[in-house]
Amino acid sequence: MSASIDSSRLHTLHNFRVVLCQTSHPGNIGSAARAMKTMGLQHLYLVNPHSFPDAHATALSTGAADLLENAIVTSTLAEALSGCAYAIGMSARKRGLSHELVNVRTAAAKAIDIASTQPVALVFGTEMSGLSNAELDHCQLLAMIQANPDYSSLNLAAAVQIMCYELRMAALEKQNLPDDNLSPNARPEYATIDSLEAYYVHLEETLLHIGYLNPAAPKKLMERLRRIYARIRLEKEEVNLLRGILTLTVTPRKHDKY
């Protein structure tokens, strides 16, 4: 397969960003960049890396130094996800929450579908403890590598390698298959993460207003609501519809005939 054929056929892979949160060891950033590039991914985002740029990262990236040079460093996960339509959190274990949990192969098939039109993020937590619950709240799907339950400690770059490999396989497979029934025009426009966040803010304000959310005892109400809506890919129009309901919840309107 020539380079030019690859880049035109697998352009979908350019619609992914790998987001590494709070990475402790700069060497892992370099190895992750190398892993990404071997699979044709190129956009690397680093949320509060412990040390970057760093000579260890550059050394381990070998031929993928360009990904490090173009890496975007942010101070929050929300910034790193800005503009994405979908965020997949990577987890090494089951979490006690109701995020939809799938294996990375299933996640890759879903992600490739979305990335054909809009940016998708793969979010990796720290080497020691993975993603925090607060970070997971920014994700719509939780993906797990089905590792040996007796020893599931994959190196960060190894996890990046497998996920990017599955994306490449899914992209290749998609190219070999006849197009699905949806024409590009029939694909809905999904809400961006930014507009979802704005919806959650609006929802929280409204729940405070009607007294469902007690600021003195918020419990986990907003987390539970986020998990409900995170499980579907809300379309742009649907977010508008839901926000319309919130607006009228605070200021009801009477129709003539009503």
Added chain:
Amino acid sequence: MSASIDSSRLHTLHNFRVVLCQTSHPGNIGSAARAMKTMGLQHLYLVNPHSFPDAHATALSTGAADLLENAIVTSTLAEALSGCAYAIGMSARKRGLSHELVNVRTAAAKAIDIASTQPVALVFGTEMSGLSNAELDHCQLLAMIQANPDYSSLNLAAAVQIMCYELRMAALEKQNLPDDNLSPNARPEYATIDSLEAYYVHLEETLLHIGYLNPAAPKKLMERLRRIYARIRLEKEEVNLLRGILTLTVTPRKHDKY
């Protein structure tokens, strides 16, 4: 999944050996051992390693030091393959030879089939140049990771990781384990269709009340909302939560501190 279930169901993985030929960097041996163990493989063979045992190998193996301790060092590939029924050579590129060349997913399916009864070897060449033609002559099948043709330089341990991952996935598939690894107890209790319908009725009444739904011109509002919630697969508890919001939308409550 408990360890005992895993080891009995996936015993096929114990019938594999990973054979590393002339490995230059001992760190790569350690990382490869870790990659193997995360996927449930345990038998490591080293043909003329540059340095072994070595502190770098041990350091990078982390929790997989047992694989290094039990590793078998040989001076020829033939010795390392002794007793195997099948040997798969890993290649980063097409070779001008008449070996059958398949991608690693296809190779894994075939290998799992054979390994259910007999030992199978996965043979990896040196970091710089891969397997020699003489080494390839010991293999029955050539497997390739479909990497980015512009940059196909996978780290040795990364290649081991992907191949072992594909073997594990093939073994799981063969065993027909549920792909999400969830035990029945961990599955949430989903809302019944009846309670969903009751939620929709409650939602419609509320939207009429706040004036969002105009009975004179309902358009397709309820259909669109149903479409949103139908995609979520709501749990029983979540329906209760959403109905709680509707109740307070109609009759707000004031908290003491609010």
